[in-house]
Amino acid sequence: MCLIVVAWRNHxxxxxxxxxxxxEFYKRPTAPAAFWPDHPLxxxxxxxxxxxxxxxxxxxxxxxxxTNFRDPARQRPRAPSRGRLVADFLTGxxxxxxxxxxxxxxxxxxxxxxxGDGERLVAFSNVSDEGHALQPGIYGLSNALLDTPWPKVGAxxxxxxxxxxxxxxxxxxxxxxxxxxxxxxxxxxxxGVPLEWERLLSAAFVRSADYGTRSSTVLIVSGGxxxxxxxxxxxxxxxxxxxxxxxxxxxxx
Numbered sequence: 001m002c003l004i005v006v007a008w009r010n011h012x013x014x015x016x017x018x019x020x021x022x023x024e025f026y027k028r029p030t031a032p033a034a035f036w037p038d039h040p041l042x043x044x045x046x047x048x049x050x051x052x053x054x055x056x057x058x059x060x061x062x063x064x065x066x067t068n069f070r071d072p073a074r075q076r077p078r079a080p081s082r083g084r085l086v087a088d089f090l091t092g093x094x095x096x097x098x099x100x101x102x103x104x105x106x107x108x109x110x111x112x113x114x115x116g117d118g119e120r121l122v123a124f125s126n127v128s129d130e131g132h133a134l135q136p137g138i139y140g141l142s143n144a145l146l147d148t149p150w151p152k153v154g155a156x157x158x159x160x161x162x163x164x165x166x167x168x169x170x171x172x173x174x175x176x177x178x179x180x181x182x183x184x185x186x187x188x189x190x191x192g193v194p195l196e197w198e199r200l201l202s203a204a205f206v207r208s209a210d211y212g213t214r215s216s217t218v219l220i221v222s223g224g225x226x227x228x229x230x231x232x233x234x235x236x237x238x239x240x241x242x243x244x245x246x247x248x249x250x251x252x253x
Contacts, residue, residue, distance in 0.1 A: 002054070002067045002142060003204050005156040005176070006114070008121045009136035011164050016116065016221040019160060019173045020065060022054050023206045024214045026236045033217070033231040033244045039091045043229055043246055045215060052083020055217060056090050057229060061118035061250040063219075064089045069110025069127045070143035072192045082111045089115055096122050100131055112141055118225075118250065143201075144189070151183035152204050170218055170230070177216040180205040180238070207238035225250040 007017040022045075024030070029048035033056075036042045044056025055065040064086040085108070089099050096115045105111075105126035112125045123139070123146045124131030138161055139146060140153035147153065156176055163172035183202040191198065206212045216232045226249050233241035 003152055003156055003177075004055070004065055004067060004114070004141045005153075005160040006121070006134075006139045006141075007137075007160055007164055008134050008139065010138055011167065013223055014164075014167055014220055015223060016063065016121070016219070017160070017164065017167070017173075018055075018063075018065070018217070018219040019156070019163075019177050020055055020217045020219075021177050021204060021206075021213045022215045022217075023201070023212060025211050026214070027210070030214060032215070032233050032242055033229065033246070035246075042087075042090045044086070044090060045231065047081070047083045050081035050083055052081050052085070052087045053090070054083060054086060055219075056086060057219060057227060058090055059248060059250060061116075061221075061225070062090055063114070063116035063118075063121075065114045065141075067112045067141055067143055069112060069125065069145075070191045070193070071110055071127075075109055079109045080107055082108050085111065085113055096120060100124055105129070112143075112146060114141070118221075143191070148189075150189055150202075151187045152202055155179070155183075156204055167220070170220070173218045174216070174232075176204060177213075177218075178205050179203065180207060205238065209236070212236070212238060221250070 002023050004020040009015045031046040033045045041059045044053040057063045066086045110127045115122045121134045138157050140157040142153050159176035166172050180203045182199045188198045218230045220228045229246040231244045235241045
C-alpha cells in the first residue's frame with residue numbers, strides 16, 4: 001500500500017532524507033502538496049475525503065509520516081481517519097512525547113507513525129503499542145511494523161543507501177520510488193489479501209486500474225536546515241500528473 005524509506009543522521013550533510021510513495025484508490029479525492037491556507041506553516045498533501053494527510057513537514061522543522069498496517073481481518077469501517085494523526089501533529093506545537101501520550105491510538109485501525117522535531121525522529125505503532133527514538137541509520141516502513149523485512153522494504157533501504165552517495169543528485173531516489181517490479185511469490189508476505197494483490201503490492205511503485213501509487217515524495221533536510229520537498233503526483237495507470245517543488249529554510253533553534 002505504501003513505502004517510506006528514511007535515512008536519519010546517516011549522511012554528514014543531510015541529516016534527514018526521505019523517499020516515500022503513497023498508494024491509494026484513484027477515486028479518493030486528494031489535494032497535491034502545498035502550504036495549507038488554514039495552517040500556512042504546514043507543507044503537505046491533503047486527503048479531501050477525511051481531511052488528514054499521510055506525510056508533511058513544517059517551516060518550524062516538524063515532520064510526520066504515516067502508513068496503514070495491513071490486516072483486513074481487523075479493519076473497523078467506522079474507526080477515525082488515521083490521516084488526522086499526521087495533520088494534528090503538524091498543526092500543533094506539543095512535543096513528540098506529549099503528543100503520543102495524548103493519543104487515543106486504540107480507536108484507530110492499525111497504523112505506523114513517524115514523528116520528528118529536528119532533534120529526534122520517533123517511530124510509533126498502535127499494533128505493537130510501542131514507540132522509540134530512532135538511532136542514526138536507514139529505516140524502511142511499508143504496511144507492517146518498522147523494518148519488517150518485506151521485499152520492497154529491503155530493496156528500498158538498499159537503494160536509499162546507494163542514493164545517499166549521489167546526493168545532491170536525486171535521480172537515484174526517484175528511481176527507487178519508480179521501481180514497479182513485483183517480487184517473487186516465495187518472498188511475499190501473507191497479510192490476508194489474495195495472492196494477486198500481494199504480488200501487485202510487492203512493488204515499490206504500484207499500478208492497477210483502480211488502485212496504485214498516487215504520489216512520490218522526496219524530502220531532504222540539510223545540515224544548514226534547508227529543506228527541499230518535491231512531490232510527483234500520479235494518475236490512473238501510473239501516468240504522471242503534476243509536479244510540485246518547494247525550497248525553504250527552517251529555524252536553527
